[in-house]
Amino acid sequence: MPAYLIVHNERRGEDALLEDNTLTVDFTPDWVIFQDEAGACFAVPREQIRSVMRVDEPQDGPALEKGGT
Numbered sequence: 001m002p003a004y005l006i007v008h009n010e011r012r013g014e015d016a017l018l019e020d021n022t023l024t025v026d027f028t029p030d031w032v033i034f035q036d037e038a039g040a041c042f043a044v045p046r047e048q049i050r051s052v053m054r055v056d057e058p059q060d061g062p063a064l065e066k067g068g069t
Contacts, residue, residue: 004052006044007050027046028046
């Protein structure tokens with residue numbers, strides 16, 4: 001499940017964690033906008049954000065196999 005940690009510039013300890021099966025993030029010149037299947041669900045002015053980090057667990061899947069030569 002996609003999960004993003006939003007770290008604010010000045011509000012230490014008030015960071016936000018957003019997670020949803022269909023969550024995506026878009027960065028515009030002025031805004032960080034999170035969207036789900038219904039559309040925009042959370043937006044923050046870029047000037048208030050220190051960082052946005054994707055923090056979800058990696059999906060289990062088949063291991064990649066190396067081919068021989």
